[in-house]
Amino acid sequence: MSPVVVAENWREMVDWSVALLRRGTGEGVPEWNRRVLSSGLDNECDLRLWLREQGVTGYPQMLLVMERFGYPDLLSASSDGLVDAQYADRSELRPILDRLLAEAALLGPMRVQARKTHVALVSPRRTFAIVKATGRARVDLGLRLADHPPTGRLEPLRSPGDGTITVRIGIGSADDIDDDTLTHLRHAYTANS
Numbered sequence: 001m002s003p004v005v006v007a008e009n010w011r012e013m014v015d016w017s018v019a020l021l022r023r024g025t026g027e028g029v030p031e032w033n034r035r036v037l038s039s040g041l042d043n044e045c046d047l048r049l050w051l052r053e054q055g056v057t058g059y060p061q062m063l064l065v066m067e068r069f070g071y072p073d074l075l076s077a078s079s080d081g082l083v084d085a086q087y088a089d090r091s092e093l094r095p096i097l098d099r100l101l102a103e104a105a106l107l108g109p110m111r112v113q114a115r116k117t118h119v120a121l122v123s124p125r126r127t128f129a130i131v132k133a134t135g136r137a138r139v140d141l142g143l144r145l146a147d148h149p150p151t152g153r154l155e156p157l158r159s160p161g162d163g164t165i166t167v168r169i170g171i172g173s174a175d176d177i178d179d180d181t182l183t184h185l186r187h188a189y190t191a192n193s
Helices: 008-023 029-039 042-055 058-069 079-086 091-104 179-191
Strands: 004-006 110-114 118-124 128-133 139-143 166-170
Touching: 004 079, 008 029, 008 139, 029 042, 029 058, 042 091, 042 118, 058 139, 079 110, 091 110, 091 139, 091 179, 139 179, 166 179
Parallel strands: 004 110
Antiparallel strands: 110 118, 118 128, 128 139, 139 166
């Protein structure tokens, strides 16, 4: 079985983002914090645009934005606490998440990152899927399949988000996770690894 790395808390994710920043730019957080401050930018949108121009995107960008404007309270929450809160009023949907995590673990090395509203599945390269309880009767498996048109069970993602997760599959029970769903999950992993 392939290793699945589960971030125990947001501090671990921050540490991972720090490593990505250093690997991607050759400089660490103190150097970038000095650059950010000397840029004179005082709003998040402008800072994100400036960082993108500097070649800093994704998790390292998120890290530097939090360094500048503050870390959210949920950084002190544990992964278990975040996931438990997502399914607190819909425990009958939790087996869907558990089954998807078990199936994803077979794909290859990845990280599972619990967020406030969803669980992200991250290949060694980037996020390839998210699992989100979207109502009382359904969990959405969002997939990063940029060049794959929504057909069959694949629906277009209507939420604007950041555009990286492009399609979704609505799942009503763990029994609804069929071969087609797993093929799409595998394809998303492969395309983003």
